[in-house]
Amino acid sequence: MNDVSIQQVKQPTTAQLLKASVIALLVAVIILLTAVLPAEFGKDPTGIGAALGLTALYSAHEQVSGSQSSAVASGALTPVATPSAVIAGQALPGQPARVA
16 A cells, blocks of 8 residues: 655744745735836836736726716716616616606
């Protein structure tokens, strides 16, 4: 038969866990400041987002959402009820509310 040996795995110490957590937090903050804020919210505190072209993503998003809202206002697009609005009995803009 095969001899199968079971090795014990050494668990990380509290200091190692703390160090790994701090490193993960720092990486998350760096990603937030350099990528997420410029691309999603148009805020670029470091200037790296502009250098990487991420602020262009935000401006493209603003152009699309701006054109959609103006199209809805002009009547070119009809808003669609979301399932939660239908369940709640909310009316679409310009339509009377449903009475249950």
